[in-house]
Amino acid sequence: MLFLQLLLQGIQTGALYALTAAGFALIFGATRIFHFAHGTSFTLAGYAFLFCWNGGLPGWIGTLAGIAVAMLFGLAMERLVYRPIQRHEGSFFTVFVAAFGVAVVVQNLVGMVAGRGFASVDTRLSLATEVLPDVFLAPIFWIAIAVAVVLFAALSAFLTRTHAGVALRALAQNPDLLRAYGLSSNRLSMLAFAVGSAMAAPAAILTAMTTGLNEAIGHHVMLISMAATIVGGVGSLRGAALAGLMLGVAESVALQFVDTQWAEAVSFLVLFAFIIFRPSGFFGVAQTR
Amino acid sequence: MIAYAANLATIVAIFGILAATLNFVVGFAGIFSVAHAVFFGLGAYAGAQVALHIVPDALLACVVAAVVAGGLSLCLALPALRVRGEYFVAASLGLQMMATTLFSEAKAFTGGIGGLVAIPRPTLFGMEVSVLPLALVALALILFATALLQRGAFGRTLQALRDAESAAEALGKNVAAAKTLAMLFACAGAGIAGALFALHLSFVNVESFTMDQSVLVMAMVIIGGTGTLWGPVIGAIILLSLPAGLAFVPFIPATEVGAVQQIIYGLAMTLLMIFRPAGLVGDLSKGRATA
Amino acid sequence: MTDEVLRTENLARAFGGLQAVAGVSLSLYAGKVTALVGPNGAGKTTTFNLITGNLRADSGAAQIRGKPIMGLKPWQVARLGVARSFQDLRLFTHMTVRENVLAATETASWFWQPGGGAARRAREDRAARALEATGLAALAHARAVDLAYAERKFLSMARILAAEADIWLLDEPASGLDLASRLRFGELLRGATARGVAICLIEHNLDVVTELSDRIAFLDQGKVLAEGDPQTILRDPALAAIYFGDRPQEAA
Numbered sequence: 001m002l003f004l005q006l007l008l009q010g011i012q013t014g015a016l017y018a019l020t021a022a023g024f025a026l027i028f029g030a031t032r033i034f035h036f037a038h039g040t041s042f043t044l045a046g047y048a049f050l051f052c053w054n055g056g057l058p059g060w061i062g063t064l065a066g067i068a069v070a071m072l073f074g075l076a077m078e079r080l081v082y083r084p085i086q087r088h089e090g091s092f093f094t095v096f097v098a099a100f101g102v103a104v105v106v107q108n109l110v111g112m113v114a115g116r117g118f119a120s121v122d123t124r125l126s127l128a129t130e131v132l133p134d135v136f137l138a139p140i141f142w143i144a145i146a147v148a149v150v151l152f153a154a155l156s157a158f159l160t161r162t163h164a165g166v167a168l169r170a171l172a173q174n175p176d177l178l179r180a181y182g183l184s185s186n187r188l189s190m191l192a193f194a195v196g197s198a199m200a201a202p203a204a205i206l207t208a209m210t211t212g213l214n215e216a217i218g219h220h221v222m223l224i225s226m227a228a229t230i231v232g233g234v235g236s237l238r239g240a241a242l243a244g245l246m247l248g249v250a251e252s253v254a255l256q257f258v259d260t261q262w263a264e265a266v267s268f269l270v271l272f273a274f275i276i277f278r279p280s281g282f283f284g285v286a287q288t289r
Numbered sequence: 290m291i292a293y294a295a296n297l298a299t300i301v302a303i304f305g306i307l308a309a310t311l312n313f314v315v316g317f318a319g320i321f322s323v324a325h326a327v328f329f330g331l332g333a334y335a336g337a338q339v340a341l342h343i344v345p346d347a348l349l350a351c352v353v354a355a356v357v358a359g360g361l362s363l364c365l366a367l368p369a370l371r372v373r374g375e376y377f378v379a380a381s382l383g384l385q386m387m388a389t390t391l392f393s394e395a396k397a398f399t400g401g402i403g404g405l406v407a408i409p410r411p412t413l414f415g416m417e418v419s420v421l422p423l424a425l426v427a428l429a430l431i432l433f434a435t436a437l438l439q440r441g442a443f444g445r446t447l448q449a450l451r452d453a454e455s456a457a458e459a460l461g462k463n464v465a466a467a468k469t470l471a472m473l474f475a476c477a478g479a480g481i482a483g484a485l486f487a488l489h490l491s492f493v494n495v496e497s498f499t500m501d502q503s504v505l506v507m508a509m510v511i512i513g514g515t516g517t518l519w520g521p522v523i524g525a526i527i528l529l530s531l532p533a534g535l536a537f538v539p540f541i542p543a544t545e546v547g548a549v550q551q552i553i554y555g556l557a558m559t560l561l562m563i564f565r566p567a568g569l570v571g572d573l574s575k576g577r578a579t580a
Numbered sequence: 581m582t583d584e585v586l587r588t589e590n591l592a593r594a595f596g597g598l599q600a601v602a603g604v605s606l607s608l609y610a611g612k613v614t615a616l617v618g619p620n621g622a623g624k625t626t627t628f629n630l631i632t633g634n635l636r637a638d639s640g641a642a643q644i645r646g647k648p649i650m651g652l653k654p655w656q657v658a659r660l661g662v663a664r665s666f667q668d669l670r671l672f673t674h675m676t677v678r679e680n681v682l683a684a685t686e687t688a689s690w691f692w693q694p695g696g697g698a699a700r701r702a703r704e705d706r707a708a709r710a711l712e713a714t715g716l717a718a719l720a721h722a723r724a725v726d727l728a729y730a731e732r733k734f735l736s737m738a739r740i741l742a743a744e745a746d747i748w749l750l751d752e753p754a755s756g757l758d759l760a761s762r763l764r765f766g767e768l769l770r771g772a773t774a775r776g777v778a779i780c781l782i783e784h785n786l787d788v789v790t791e792l793s794d795r796i797a798f799l800d801q802g803k804v805l806a807e808g809d810p811q812t813i814l815r816d817p818a819l820a821a822i823y824f825g826d827r828p829q830e831a832a
Contacts, residue, residue: 034375084563091566092374093321097511098562100504104555108548219500223386226379265390268383272368275380279372442686442693449672449683456670459632460743461658461687470691 005135006252012141012210014248015148016203018241020221021228022155023199025240027074028229030171030192033082034092035074036099039222040106041197045070046204046213047114053121053208067201074197077102078190103218111215120212140210147202152241155199159237168192220264227271233281243282246270295421299489301529302424303482306431308509308521310478313435315507316516317444318471319451320369324381325506327365327388328358328476330498332483334398337405337493339484347411347423350484358480359473366472370465385500392495404494411488420489427485428522431478436518438474447471508554512561514568523570528554583610585778586662586747591630591640592802600626602802603640608747608778613769615789616782617813618799619823624782625667627799628749632664633657644747659687663745667752667782669736671724677735678720681707684739710742713768730761737768748772748779754788766792786814798823 024038045066052062081098125143128136159165171188200221207213225240228247232239250270251263258266274281307329314320332354339350368380392399399405410417438444449457450464458464487493505528513524531553535546561568586608593601601623608614616624629635631642633654642649644660652660672680685703686693693699711717714734719727724735733753740748754765769779769792783789789796789810796813798806800822806813813819 034378081559081563085566088566093315093378094562094566096321096375096378097507098559101508101555101558101560101562104504105552105559108551108555112545112548223382227383230376230379259394261390261394265387268386272380272383272387275368275372275376275383279376438691442682442688443691445675445679445683445686446689448675448679452672452674453670455634455654456666456672456739457683458634458654459658459664459666460684460739461655462683463653463655463689466689470689474691 002134003253003256004132006255007249008135008137008141010249010252011245012144012248013252014245015144016206017224017228017248018244019148019151019203020200021225021232021240021244022152022237023196024222024225025229025232025234025237026155026168026199027192027196029235029237030168030196031078031082031189033078033086033095034099034226035077035082035193035196036096036222036226037073037077037081037102037106037218038197038200038225039218039220040103041070041073042200042204042207042221043106043110043213043215043218044073045201046208046217047110047119049201049205050114050119050121050208050213059123063201063205066205067198070197070201070204071194074193075190078193103222107215107218114215116215118212118214119208120210121208123209126209138210140206144206147206151199151202155195155237158195164188164191168195224267227267230279231271231274231281236281239282295419297529297533299421299424299485301526302421302428303486303489304506304509304525304529305428305522306424306482306485307479307506308513308525309428309432309435309518310475310482311506312510312513312515312517312521313439313478314471314475315510317439317451318447318468319373320468320472321374321378322365322369322381322472322475323378323500323503323507324365324385324388325475325479326498326500326502327385328362328479329483329486329502329506330388330392330493330495331358331361332480333487333493333497334392334405334483335480336484337408337487338398340408340411340488341405345409345411345488347413347418347420347485347488350411350488351427351481354480354484355477356480358483359477362472362476363469365476366469369468369472382500385503389495389499392498399495402495404492405487406492408487408491408493410491420485424485424489427481431481432518432522434474439518443467443470505554508558511568512554512557514570517568517570520568520570524568527569584608585610586631586642586644586780588627588631588642589640591627591642592638593626593630593635594638599802601630601637604630604799604802604804606780606797606804606807608780609795610746610776610778611773612794613773613779613781613792614795614797615793615810616780616799617784617786617789617796617823618805619825621801622799623802624799625751626802628664628751628780628782631657631749632662655687658743658745661745662747662749663740663743664749665736665740665751665753669732671727671732671735673725674723676721676723677716677727677738678707678711680724680735681710681738681742684710684742685744706742706744710738713741713771714738715764730757733757734761734765737765741768741772746775746777748777750779751782752784753781754783754785754792762788790814 020042024035027033027035048069049062049066052065081102082095085094085098125140126138128138131137159169167188168191171185224247228244229240232243247267247270250266254263254266307325311325314322335357336350336354339353364384365381369377393402411420412418446462446467450467454464509524509528510521512527514520531550532546535541535549541549584607588604588606590603590605591601592603604627618624630637633652637650649657672683685706688694711720714737716734716738719731727735737753754762757765773779781793793810796810797804798813798819806819
């Protein structure tokens with residue numbers, strides 16, 4: 001039953017990856033900014049929740065705080081870092097380095113303030129019970145799945161039903177069109193950062209409840225989001241989400257064959273293979289510039 | 290104190306080689322590799338193995354390291370021929386992450402997490418030598434070669450394919466060959482730096498070859514200035530003097546020096562990109578790569 | 581006619597359902613300017629891309645002096661003596677004008693160019709002559725990105741001159757040029773044809789076409805509808821109707 005256990009665990013991890021990756025993909029799709037500090041939104045949201053929890057505040061306040069911090073961070077990046085850079089030359093690499101710098105700064109600040117190493121929230125939700133012979137599941141598994149499903153449903157409703165959501169999708173395909181219709185791409189870009197960054201918060205909070213956080217987790221999250229976005233096909237939210245889920249499952253199931261150290265390498269092997277053999281990803285059109 | 294200065298100078302020379310060779314592909318070919326530490330590591334392990342099991346001859350160690358790292362540069366040339374920009378960065382990050390795992394697991398070659406220890410002192414033509422003069426000579430040679438290549442036709446070819454790949458091809462330039470060669474040169478250089486590093490410390494383990502190290506070297510190039518000859522070396526000097534400088538600042542607790550250092554260079558990277566993207570040495574009018 | 585240097589036979593290429601080039605047979609002759617004329621979307625640039633190997637043809641063949649070139653990579657085609665310009669120029673933006681032109685003279689992808697110092701001086705001479713001929717000598721040390729529009733167009737021509745190719749494929753090289761620049765451009769072409777260069781020119785301005793070309797190939801919907809001397813083609817009312825879009829089912 002090890003396989004089933006690993007598969008279920010993989011689905012749980014994958015659901016969280018999918019949420020974070022979809023946020024990254026949303027931002028990249030709408031703004032063409034490769035938001036390398038996306039993992040930092042995740043870290044900040046997780047630690048915000050952790051602080052509230054340790055301060056004795058109820059979970060829902062921590063959750064709101066996490067979402068707010070992630071959103072604010074995303075917006076601050078858009079306003080203070082990406083926008084000024086794009087005003088001058090704004091090559092992709094300039095953006096990458098600037099975002100990376102921020103990620104390094106935040107990682108170390110978090111380490112100094114919150115202490116280094118793993119920190120987690122203990123709740124009864126993460127206590128596993130035996131649901132099948134030798135298969136253990138915690139309530140958090142169902143919560144992770146439910147949160148992912150609900151959020152994806154909400155996101156797709158937002159993107160297809162609301163005016164702003166439709167505009168956001170259009171921005172990915174044809175920025176000129178928007179200008180012709182008198183929509184502000186500036187404001188849409190901020191919207192993309194707000195929504196995309198907020199998507200990282202639930203995953204961060206659930207991670208705090210399960211495997212725990214450390215100050216460097218942002219790197220891992222960013223890399224997974226990036227891998228999922230590319231494997232899924234840039235511009236496709238569904239692709240990013242599916243790829244995120246798939247990477248989570250692959251990492252977990254791989255444990256049946258290899259040691260834990262290799263789990264992460266599996267994701268990058270997949271990424272590397274995709275870039276070499278199918279750079280357009282599952283659902284994307286070729287984006288090799 | 291002299292030992293301390295000699296040690297710092299050796300490390301600066303070694304990282305100067307790393308930064309200069311990385312700059313060659315970043316600043317000229319527009320290939321943004323975040324996996325330079327992988328080739329540094331390959332060179333270090335290869336050089337250490339030569340010293341441990343064959344002879345501790347510095348020259349041989351460097352040559353073997355250059356061949357191993359240069360040969361495996363194909364791992365990175367392959368994606369560089371397929372994709373550009375964000376995609377290539379993603380591929381190089383992927384390679385870096387896989388290599389880190391590989392380095393900790395391939396115990397026969399790398400000694401695993403514990404690393405390779407008791408690497409004998411290097412010799413040159415049978416005489417024991419310190420690494421500092423070797424590293425300085427290697428740095429000088431590599432800077433010289435880099436300057437020649439950058440200012441000559443090859444540098445122009447790389448810049449041409451960086452600015453307009455299809456136009457370069459239309460003028461008869463074999464873009465794949467040029468990119469592969471550029472990667473080969475840069476990675477072989479990183480390999481030499483690795484061998485010197487292993488001989489200098491007489492101990493290497495995977496911690497020196499992680500993504501953090503790649504980012505540090507990248508920061509040296511960026512802060513110094515991409516596409517310049519001396520920028521990366523100056524970047525290396527600045528970033529490596531930082532911990533020494535911080536040690537003298539009284540109100541920073543010793544345990545936080547590493548973090549403060551990282552915060553400083555992270556901040557420097559971000560601020561430079563916003564206000565002075567050509568780096569400290571870079572001349573803004575020369576322009577930068579636009580991937 | 582005189583010596584045929586490049587010839588395509590029934591080149592065809594479709595993108596999805598759209599047949600961009602549907603069997604183009606075309607010949608270029610040494611010392612002659614052939615204009616490719618036709619409405620937007622007729623397949624002119626695609627034809628260039630098929631010849632230069634930037635696109636793979638679905639069917640058909642092409643040869644340079646009898647040597648088949650299908651399946652060759654762009655740089656291999658270039659080394660057979662084909663130089664091309666792009667509609668969007670694709671200059672080496674962050675290099676100087678002189679570096680742009682020098683780069684066109686250096687085709688070896690090895691760490692250094694063959695031939696040593698003598699060959700290097702010869703290349704530098706070539707570059708200097710190309711700059712002189714295009715009137716860019718005074719701007720040799722300006723960055724390409726800082727040039728004015730007409731200067732950029734001439735830089736693109738200078739690269740081609742310096743490449744010393746004997747087949748030129750020019751994609752709208754004269755569009756947007758003022759009269760004086762156009763005259764100088766005409767001189768460049770005449771100088772080249774006098775040396776025996778075969779030129780193929782995509783051009784929308786029919787005045788320029790009449791002024792510069794020896795032959796016209798009229799393309800529409802991926803096919804060569806007519807080929808001949810400029811007077812005959814341009815006076816054909818049926819072709820004019822297509823060209824000026826009087827046709828009811830005009831495709832984009």
